[in-house]
Amino acid sequence: MNSGMAFAPIVLAANSGTKAASKELSIGIDGYFQYELFGQKLYFTNTHISILIVMLILVIFAVVANQVIKRADPNKAPGAFLNFVELLVESVDKLTISTMGEKHGPKFCNYIGTLFAFIFLANTSGLLGLRPPTADYGVTLSLALITFVMIHYNGFKYQKIGHITGLFKPLVLSPINIIGELATPISLSLRLFGNVMSGTLMMTLLYGLLYKPITLFWPGFLHVYFDVFSGAIQSYVFCMLTMVFVSGNFEEE
Incomplete structure (x- = not known):
């Protein structure tokens, strides 16, 4: 009887600690306000906020790059920012054309470049304190x-x-072929979602379990892998699979 009474406070303390930790850790999608559209109740979440910030960064970068290109003097050496923009464009064009062919590749360069930029910035938005979209x-x-x-x-x-x-x-083999076609968007989406979500979950738990002063410097190197390295790899894989799947339907040369 005494042992049971001694065990009860421990269970209550553990439960209260779990509840307190769950209040501090947020690994899900949080809704900020609700609105109604066409009779359906919808929520404005942290995913929407992150997407808007990512889109705003991309638009600002595109506008600045456009102005720099227009004002560039062809008789002078380009600056560092212009060199960076040219490197990005040439890399995307080269990758797209080498994967999809010289005949069809140029038509998809803009889309693949935009897709890569959005996914990469979305994957690395955790560096800005956002929940990756x-x-x-x-x-x-x-x-x-x-x-x-x-x-x-x-x-x-x-x-x-x-x-x-x-x-x-x-x-x-027709059932297998049909299932394979229908599974394409599921495998693409789950691969990207699973890798980003796992990194977000691990970093959220790490920041929630460590003392606040330690989180100012110690977990920083983990962002290099979970946000930058893994984010770049998943962006590349998604874009590469998109190009391979689409180019597989072109007519043979």
């Missing part, structure tokens, strides 16, 4: 569905009805 499955699924539409649009454009009949060759 790509840690929300709704965002990654939307990006994967855009790729899915592009795949089949180009399939019908270049292969016509053969894009459908090809799924039934050979007939015995």
